[in-house]
Amino acid sequence: MVWTPFTRELHCRKGLRYASDLTDKEWLLIEPHMPSQPKRGRRRKTDLRTVINAVFYQLQTGCQWAFLPKDFPPSSTVHYYFKRFSCDGTLKRAHEALY
Template sequence: MWTPENRSKYDRSKLRYPSDLTDEEWLIVGPLIPGAKGGGNKRTIDVRAVLNGVMYILSTGCQWAALPKDLPPRSTVNDYLRRWDEDRTLDRIHHALYVLCREQAGREASPTAAIIDSQSVKSAEKGGATSTPRATTRARRSKARSGTSWSTPKAC
């Protein structure tokens, strides 16, 4: 519910971009990001800025080439995003935020019950998504034969 307290809590007008992490958000997510790899040079990139770049891409849906110049280079943001996906950092962040949201809502960290409707069960028994009608249909072929001839016979 939008109360004066909630409105000020979620106000993002003072951030550079609405997708940027607030200090409170960074305190939650920052510790979940792994440190630099051993060996080689020290990490010179600001990981918070990289995460802000990822959030910008996700929130705006813009192309990688349209990433603003005041964020890290798109290749850097993309490399970190791929690395975090591979080492399951994104899964850990998602789980931590999921647990936090449930606790803030006064619920247990993990659900204790699930609801399955009979339609879902029927669909799963028949093979899942393939048993549901497709949203798009294939284009219909003309009944008239094409004027193009095949130079090699078709194998049956």
């Protein structure tokens, strides 16, 4: 890819907490692939965008789950969603949508 002023602006990650965080445009691409609120039982309180940002942070940095920064949900919650999304294909669909 040639870096032109247009492509630099398109791929700019300024203003994000971490370079691995999703931009609003990227989130709009993968949001339809995220599971909806459960119809029965307790409603989800965890924001899935924050969970995905935490998963991407862990995958990008290679840090241990326990060393995720404190501004993400608890590491046990993020790890639960990582395992769930890996098994049910959500991460694969999100990757294909972003690709």
